[in-house]
Amino acid sequence: MTLTEKILARHSGRASVQPGDNIWVDVDVLMTHDVCGPGTIGVFHQNFGRQAKVWDRDKVVIIPDHYIFTADAMANRNVDVLRAFVAEQNLPHFYDVGTERYKGVCHIALPEEGHTRPGEILLGTDSHTCTAGAFGEFATGIGNTDAGFVMGTGKTWLKVPPTLRFVFHGELPPYLMAKDLILAVIGDIGCDGATYMAMEFDGDGVYCLNIEERMTLCNMAIEAGGKNGIIRADQKTVDFVKSRDKSAKPFVVEQSDSDAPFAREWVYDVTKLRPVVAKPHSPDNRAYVDEIQGTPIDRAYIGSCTGGKMTDFRAAARILNGHSVKIDTFVVPATTEIARLLKTERIDGGQTLEEIFLNAGAKIGEASCAACLGGPSDTFGRLNSAIKCISTTNRNFPGRMGHKQAEVFLASPLTVAASALRGSITDPREYLS
Ligand code: SF4
DSSP states (O other), X not given: OOHHHHHHHHHHTOSOOOTTOEEEEEOSEEEEOTTTHHHHHHHHHHHHOTTOOOSXXXXXEEOOOSSOSOOOHHHHHHHHHHHHHHHHHTOSEEOOTTSTTOOXXXXXXXXXXXXXXXXXXXXXXXXXXXXXXXXXXXXXXXXXXXXXXXXHHSEEEEEOOOEEEXXXXXXXOTXXXXXXXXXXXXXXXXXXXXXXXXXXXXXXXXXXXXXXXXXXXXXXXXGGTOSEEEOOOOHHHHHHHHHHOTTOOOOOOOOOOTTOXXXXXXXXXXXXXXXXXXXXXXXXXEEEHHHHTTOBOSEEEEEHHHHOSHHHHHHHHHHHTTOOOSSEEEEEOSBHHHHHHHHHOBSTTSSBHHHHHHHHTOEEOOSSOGGGGOOSTTXXXXXXXXXXXXXXXXXXXXXXXXXXTOEEEEOOXXXXXXXXXXXXXXXXXXXXX
8 A cells, every 4th residue: 555545544444445445534633724714613513513512622723824914804703713612612722813822824833833743634624734744644625514524523534545656866956945846746747637646755855855845845735636745754754743742642654565556656856957936827837947037026925834934934045145135025934933933043153034034125924824825905915916926835826815917926935035136037046156
């Protein structure tokens, strides 16, 4: 069996499963946020009753993160619905806005707070829940109806997906990041190339990546239609998980059998890749940066669950250090922990990352999804007019970051930072000695 099949088999009480099997599985963690939480709670109440209790209060995690710093009354009401439900159910894992516990983007908050463990099943009411596959677990997004059912029963029904294997060899050159790898993959297979399939990332090129870069790979599996992205846990994963999981729950590290039946395999030599962008209006509209170098842009955005982690900001700071941006540049840490680190971590003992960004002329927002999903018109960094933006986020469909006529180019933090300095799409190799 593949890694995904092994996890699903164990959670369904079977010795083995194969692609196409329909199975009931026990869920380890259910996450919801301010956009889908109210709908999920409504489904739960409607089907299990007003007095019903969630199946396991320790396994439900509620993370407001999307439309947070806004005056929009409906957005604020959504967070109030979460608060009322958490109080009603006495849920321990709630990261409320305006409190010390507030975290920011759910997919980064989950591992930071110890909710991701190898071998588990993590479901969330958000398509990028697949990010947690970086920890060797089965993680996928589900709709409010399924999530309401999981809340009441701890179970869900799944069809076992076939697995595609993507093998990366070699060590990433300093001008490339995991974002370039996943954009290259999506460019090769298309937005529907992995529809309802597991995308397993493997090879020495993956295991040299740090945990955050592995999260970037799995995060965008959904942009190829993948059911889940997944990477076998290694020592780096185990060390990270143990350092974060206060519950010290035991977990099982699985791996694909050497003769596992992969539906198809792609092999990449990462040393031969070049910086990649996805042009408007689709993540599979691939171009190499050197092919569209010089394309004028109006805005740069560095943030989100894809490109708002410490590794992303370190990379951007390497480029921006000592320079000034030519266009509006927005920096949004994914979580409050990352926001704090921006204030303390220094490059080569000099300025902090925050000082580098501010001195370069960038604006720094509060930890949240901010403009990644557009949001209300007062959202930090939102594209409120038909401008061109280069962004470290994961989706560039029309209207995704706000205005329907805005154009979004997806790229790595290195490419976004280099482009911010020129005001046009720029190859990061021009700023890296
Ligand atoms: S940062 Fe963007 S992609 Fe990630 S959870 Fe928020 S809105 Fe979704």
